[in-house]
Amino acid sequence: MQMELQVAIIQSSLVWEDPERNRENFSNKLDSISSDVDLIVLPEMFTTAFTMNPQNIAKEEGDKTVKWMLKEAEKKNVALTGSMVFFADGHYYNRLWFVEPNGKLSYYDKRHTFTLAGEDKIYNRGEERIIIEYKGFRICPLICYDLRFPVWARNTENYDILIYVANWPTPRINAWDALLKARAIENMAYVIGVNRTGADTTGHNYPGHSTVIDVLGSPVVFSEEETVLYATLSKKHISEAREKLKFLDDRDHFSLKG
Incomplete structure (x- = not known):
């Protein structure tokens, strides 16, 4: 079993509602990653920015972006x-894709659509959380507004890593910082939080x-700049902390419905 996971975070500005230019931008940034990494994390809606006008995006763009991700994953x-904005079954979704280099695909649809922006009226919400097994690590990917709902993130399945991809604006950034740290501490898991930079047309x-926070709530990396961040996540850190501090043994047991 692999004991360390090398992670790269691409913190970038986004071009408004322009998938082709955003894919080109991220292709260039991916090419700049020379270190050996296992996982690269991009922001929420990384091909369009946080648009509430998905009808402005060609419906096939979601599939084109997944094909682009497959190509980049295999190449790297x-x-x-x-x-990304994704159209399926007659509905729009804010859908996170997890693409592995062998071509395996997993996806998660954002559960908590952002009512303040009217996202709930435009995008269908997801109903299921997923756990991805990758290189010996159990990963739970979530999206932006999900961060405000700790019950949805509760570590009932012994995952190792919690990922939040986001477009989280400046006026509420203190909440982002505080809640990422809280999710790491309460779930005794690494938390990867990936936000964008720059401004949008709204x-x-x-x-x-963007940051990586360890099991005890300490930051591993952090930046406010447009950059690529690197972090090493350790199974030993997780197991030693959980063995010494058996807080997860005292967690509440419940199931989510509706």
Whole structure:
């Protein structure tokens, strides 16, 4: 079993509702990653920014982006994940894809659509959480507004890593920082939080603050700049902390319905 996972976070500005330009931008950034990594994480809606007008995006763009992810994952021999506008079964979704270098695909549809922006009226919400087994690590991927709902993230399945991809704006960035740390501490798991930078056409600014936080709530990496961040996640750190501090043994047991 692999005992360490090498992770790269791409914290970037996004071009509004322009999948082709965003894919080109991320292709260039992926090419700049020279270190051997196992997993690369991109922001929420990384091909369009956080648009509430998915009808402006050609319906086939979601499939084109998944094919692009497959190509990049194979070329770099790395897993690639991030969310996008995706049209399926007659509905739009804010869908996160986890693409492995061998071509395996997993996806998660955002459960908590952002009512403040009207996302709940435009995108169908997901109903299921997923756990991805990758290189000996159990990964739970979630999206932006999900961060505010700790019950949905509760570590009832002994995952190792919690991922949040986001477009989280400057006025509420203190909540982002605090809640990422809280999710790591309460779930005794690494938390990877990936935000964007720059501004969008709706007047929102995004300050980055992408980070990796360890099981005890300490930051491993953090940045406010447009950059690529690197972190090493250790199974030994997880197991030693959980063995010494058996807090997860005292967690509440429940199931989610509706």
